[in-house]
Amino acid sequence: MVGIMSYGAYIPIFRMSKDIVSNAWGTRSMGVERSVANYDEDSLTMAVEAALNCIDGEDRKGIEGLFFASSTSPYKEKACSSILATVADLDSEIWTSDFANSLRAGTSALRAGLYAVKSGEVKDVLVTVADCRLGTPRSVDEQIFGDGAAAFLLGDSDVIATIEDIYSVSDDITDVWRTDQDNFVRSWEDRWVLINGYTKNMKAAISGIMKRQGLEPKDFAKIVMYSPDARSHIGLAKKLGFDTATQLQDPLIKTVGNLGAAQPLVLLVAALEEAKAGDKILLASYGDGSDAFVLQVTDAIEDVKKKRGVKGAIESKMMLSSYQKYLAFRQLVSLPEEFIKLFPSASVIWRTKNWALSFHGSKCKNCGLVSFPIQRVCFGCQSRDDFEEIRLSDKKGKVFTYSLDNLAGGVDPPTVQTIVESEEGGARIYCLMTDCNPKEVKVDMPVEMTFRRFHREGGFYNYFWKCRPIR
Amino acid sequence: MGNIKDKVAIIGMGCCKFGENWDKGPEDMIIEAAYEAYEDAGIDPKDIQAAWLGTVSAHWIGMGGLALAEPLKLQGIPITRVENWCATGHEALRNASFAVACGMYDIAIAVGFEKLKDTGFPGLGVGRGMHPVMEMRRTAPSSFAFIATRYFHTYGLSPDEGKETIAKIAVKNHRNGSMHPKAHFQKEITLDQALKAPIIAWPLGLFDCCGNSDGAAVAIITRADMAKKFRDDPIYIKGMGVSQNSMMPHFQPGFEWTGFEVTRNASKQAYDQAGIKNPRKEIDLAVVHDCFTITEMIIYEDLGFSPKGKAKEDIDAGTFALEGELPVNTDGGLKCFGHPVGASGLRMSYEIYKQLQGKGEKRQIKNAQRGLAHTLGGHPSVSCVMVYGNSLG
Structure with a gap:
């Protein structure tokens, strides 16, 4: 039925x-x-x-x-x-x-x-x-x-x-x-x-x-x-x-x-x-x-x-x-213009979408190390193109270290920058944290991944992943 | 593998006044530093046979050697531009040294400069991202805040203890810088001022961060066996090391974030060449990459001055003060000179050079025979360590 x-x-x-x-x-x-x-x-x-x-x-x-x-x-x-x-x-x-x-x-x-x-x-x-x-x-x-x-x-x-x-x-x-x-x-x-x-x-x-x-x-x-x-x-x-x-x-x-x-x-x-x-x-x-x-x-x-x-x-x-x-x-007021420009590139996103959008890491078939983004040469054993892709978007992680940055600009400072250690093989994910109270961010805080809009340079929307405290 | 020890000597150096040089272009700073170096070495510009230029952002005149050929009218000789993140200034000298050591050139010049104050950006913002969608909004302060956060966590320092410890480094460096007429910042600060300063990237406050300055510095080198023809007190290169790890250590599994393998690897190369077994005892002074106070704290450990996790004890004991056992950043460091990227490695070497010649003025330390200069760049991903001595052997 x-x-x-x-x-x-x-x-x-x-x-x-x-x-x-x-x-x-x-x-x-x-x-x-x-x-x-x-x-x-x-x-x-x-x-x-x-x-x-x-x-x-x-x-x-x-x-x-x-x-x-x-x-x-x-x-x-x-x-x-x-x-x-x-x-x-x-x-x-x-x-x-x-x-x-x-x-x-x-x-x-x-x-x-x-x-x-x-x-x-x-x-x-x-x-x-x-x-x-x-x-x-x-x-x-x-x-x-x-x-x-x-x-x-x-x-x-x-x-x-x-x-x-x-x-x-x-x-x-x-x-x-x-x-x-x-x-x-x-x-x-x-x-x-x-x-x-x-x-x-x-x-x-x-x-x-x-x-x-x-x-x-x-x-x-x-x-x-x-x-x-x-x-x-x-x-x-x-x-x-x-x-x-x-x-x-x-x-x-x-x-x-x-x-x-x-x-x-x-x-x-x-x-x-x-x-x-x-x-x-x-x-x-x-x-x-x-x-x-x-x-x-x-x-x-x-x-x-x-x-x-x-x-x-x-x-x-x-x-x-x-x-x-x-x-x-909602962009109903004008904020100070971004001083530093990113380079937009539809072709870069297209060829990297397995990690940029699908959020895959690579797991080395030789030594088992899990890395993000996908690494052709393993960080651990330098073996080449010997990996399987592994989805990290549905894996939780912990904050390894972080910074609350007042210089970095953005819509809602301070920018919370984090290095997350994934539960999937300890992969390290460098990302922004969103949906959080900056004052409550701590080392070892549990987080989950969330897909977010970044910017519109190049005239198209650029999306990527952030982490957030587990909801 | 060969050894650079005692093959190359510095016979002249120059350094312009660092600061917000609104009224000077890069060419003015290069001219100021280069002509001081010519005079110091007692040479004519025509004596220079090859040149190396270190700069990371000379966009307006391309990325080649012309940024040096133009102001100094160094025409008809080879000029090579090098870039290696914050180690760029050191890299100009290091690469020039190889050319001299192999006998290709008798006299070469290494120049480093950066003109940050024309960018309109008030700090060291490195970029919003390395990939169109990976917009990390990485700034230099946040990169090193990662280290402070993890170091404090790992070694059990509360935020207050950690901040007070690194604030002592700011106070020390500002005191040293107050005695240097070429420093950007020449004022002493108090511990209280450092602790109460606005937060730039937690846990780093304003006085934990180095300034954003313009500057240029220059070294003239020759073969060690020719050095005494130019002066009685040349300074010899004893060891040089450079090391890289990942472009983005943030993604490197297992990266510790409490210390830097790049500094440990670069210093090991330099120590091995110089024959240094116990750096704390065998180095008389060091000028290191204090882009942030936490960076200097970590460097003490990575260079082998303090045991891992124990730098706080040495900071509290005043080990690295001007009168201490091993003075560090006797000129005030990046804290007082700012970090005009391409210039910094040579500016550090300028201080060691002067100290080893006994020309450290009010900052002169006792019995300076062997000094170390250290740069650390990238995320941090690159380090260079240079060891200098004032006698052969």
Whole structure:
């Protein structure tokens, strides 16, 4: 039976109190906090996090399709799904595709992935979705939007939830949009959007799928609905006949914010974390229409609950110390120009991607020494080209030594530079540390690797790995 | 394998005033140092048969020997430009020495310079990365902060103890530098000042870091058997060593980060040539690569002056002070001269040369017969050690 084999989620470590935004502008606080991607994160890096969280411990060989969905892809032309497949160290014989331009991009990718598996043409499909949308400074959106990602591994065996049915409606309505010339999300008058966009389309899809399946609200353990804010989904659920106290998934607006295209699928992960075998879940997304899904949870659900997922990611957080940092992180203010330039080179990255992106080290077949980056001549025995490549991205390590550098510049000084000793054969990895409180960095501190955006010299994005304290 | 000992002599040296030489170009500094050296050696520029130039960043005139040919009008003779990270100045002298020792040239000149203050960058930033995506934002302070952090951890020094120990090196070097008219910084500092200075790269504060200065220094050499024709007190090269390890020791499995094999290897080469068995007893003074105070502390151990992990005891005992058992950085070191990269090895040699001739002025140490100059460069990946003596044998 076709369904979900594993899930993953990612919420960036930084949260911004909505009060610091309202204080900065003299506006009303929308309450509590939202997630904020670090300065070195974007939708691709967050999708990588969710994907690696999802496939941790899973067989990567069976993955024959990978979709990346986002309304905020770092590229207008270039497939992030292909970057992601390389970073996740998947086979090159894989169907990669990007889904874009809509809050429904994530559920569209999910639907396409399920159909692909169902067709029997591809074995497992990894679906990722991430968003990092910008609300106009001072707007309510700025307080309500959040950043995050989710991933699902789809297949036809050992599934934790089967997909019983999928039902979609499409509706052309210019309610929330961004043209190719906009940085910030725009919208029409909110009452009209709520009544004629959100409520009408969600109702159509949810009622439609229940009718087709012959199901009633009471048949569901949980309904997971996209919600543009902390309230709209409640009124809608009531109208549809659900018990909002017991059946409604919290949209997490007050803890992580509205995650855009990623929201319904992050919420689905949150619902699966609480689910038990036999539960029926109704999922509905919104954006120029609506996609509705009926899922049935299986006994295998208990096997994946150890993952960090949404609950773990929400609990692991650091508060952003100021609104100015948010502006700097999103490049909404100009910081001093970098004095020292790097040399960008697409061809250098291309020929070194086995270590630069897939993060392979080399293990000497002669003396066993593990080195990073891949060394043709062994540090230990000088034997030539006698090694196997070994993946280090999923190995933990410890800080061997570090420095907190105030001279090195960057968006969020001090720069934390570290030499990490990997648990994989003691390989040494020289890298920056991110998502940390510099004051808490110590020798022997346990760390894990994380894929991050570095710079845009050469006019393209340069990504590499950093370490972070284990979340 | 041969031995350089007593084959080459330095017969003249020059050194310009180091500092923020806004009003001087590299050519002005080279001219100032070279004409001091000509006069010191008693030679005419036309006597020079070959030249070696050490500089790491003479980009504006290419990377060849023209940066030396142009200001000194050294035309028609071979000029070779060398570069080997922070050992560059030493490398100019070392390579010139081989040419003289083999009998190819009677008189050669070695010049080192760097013009850092025209770059617009206030410190020794080495680059944001070595590869388009490996943007480590490595600065010189962070590279050596790695060492301080690991050394303190390994030898059980609390951050306060560690910082106080290295601060004593800053105080010592600033005191020595206050007595050198060519130093960039000529002011003494207190321990308290050093400890309270702003942090540049934890745990290193401002006074743990050397300055960012311009400078040039020059040596004129000849065969040892010809040296007395030029002066009564030539200084002889007793040993020279250079060693490299990894371009990026950060990735080298097992790299200790509490000491440097490159210094140990380079000094072993030089000691073997010079016949030195016990450096602490047989070296009278040393001018070493104190790019950071922690570096000088580690160097004491790598050069064999202090046992491994015990440098603190010698620092506390004042062993390396001007009046101590083995004075180190009698001219104030990089702490007071800054580190105009290509010039530093020759500037260090200039101090040894003067001390061995008894011309150390207020800084003159007693009974100076054998001195050592040491550079350490890269991440750190390169080291050069030169041993000089004031008599043959």
